[in-house]
Amino acid sequence: MATDFLTGPGAELRVLRPDDWDAWYDTLIRAFGGLPESTKERELWNALTEVDRSLGVWEDGACVGTAGAFTFRLTVPGGASVPAAGVTMVGVAGTHRRRGVLTSMMRRQLDDVRSWGEPLAVLTASEPAIYGRFGYAAATFGLRGEIDTSRVRLSVPAGADDVRLRYAAPADVLDVCEDVYARLVPSRPGMLARRPGWERVGLLDPESDRDGASPLQCVVAERDGEVAGYARFRVKLGWGETGHDGTVVLVDLAALDPATEGALWRFLFGIDLTTTLIVRGRPADDMWQYQVSDIRRCRARLRDALYLRLVDVGAALQARTYQAPVDVVFEVEDDFCPWNAGRWRLSGDAKGASCSRTSDAADLALSVRELGAAYLGGVSLKALAAAGRVREVRAGALAEAAVGFGSAVAPWMPHGF
């Protein structure tokens, strides 16, 4: 067991003060290997840090632990936008690891998130093994692929030929691109409504991310004179024995309709002098998979993306809708946030839901982690039951809940934070 560092002499956990930020951020950067960021990056992260929602652990005046919480709203099944703390910037000094510093920050942070009335906490994990103990589970998955565009053909939906593409400097079209993103947010569970400033993260384009590829390039797609989508990408040229074998690395793609999306994918598949298109962090049901001539040559695979924790089980389950009627009593186990533990009756359908404490007998028993995994509709309760993570007490309750919790659109978190 990690020991409780905070009981030691000179140790203190407190909310960040504005003039703590540099020392606090240096501790974070060191925990992630110590590579300095450019002034532009550092200034942006400084501007985005919500100091009064950030925690530091200090020992004799030196910062040894960092954790922050962005203010986000997360789209849930049914389209509601639910307040969610975006847990971020977590780091512990290497000299102080495995002594309970992270545990003390997670304890304080989840108490704070509850007191702020935010029913959800979300994060992207540097290592999946870290956050399960605090009640988080992977709820969205990102699709990756390395597409052999010299062999794989793409067929696009009708209307793609009416889409006009043009290059633009990414900064010049930032506002219209952000508008496209914002219009998409309600359409997919897992998408984040962001505060102003976040759009600039997409343009940071640090040299360390390029691996020899070009700076960020941007193509915008217009239909009827309106911007309806965009792609941001890098190109890395290579020349082998048999000629060119360059790579396109997609960074970001968003489109308001299938024809526009098809036109953008067709462009990316066809860039001259390239034979590979690399995509990462795309929705699990991304359109191009169903339009290619050879999915095997796309090397498609999934990776865990957004980790989600229900901070307030009742409010969270009530905030989403259910694609088929559900009326079940959950027996919830939650050691780290005991206010969630016990029985909850959830009644809901595609129009809305209610969830409240009950003394009725349980239908399904599970921990808060399984609820978090299934919450956005990306992980099936039935599969979790088969894995021994959910126990069906009343026959039939599992199928009912598993169908109800599903989502017709794969949940997706479009960017890290």
Ligand SMILES: CC(=O)SCCNC(=O)CCNC(=O)[C@H](O)C(C)(C)COP(=O)(O)OP(=O)(O)OC[C@H]1O[C@@H](n2cnc3c(N)ncnc32)[C@H](O)[C@@H]1OP(=O)(O)O
């Ligand atoms: C949302 C984000 O920002 S994700 C980024 C997380 N940060 C990083 O990866 C930066 C590098 N790593 C670190 O800074 C630290 O090692 C941290 C933050 C991951 C862990 O901090 P610590 O203070 O060492 O954790 P703490 O001592 O509270 O450990 C709590 C428990 O988690 C376990 N644990 C902690 N880190 C890990 C890990 N990386 N892998 C597996 N188990 C872990 C500990 O063994 C301990 O288990 P125990 O209670 O059974 O003994």
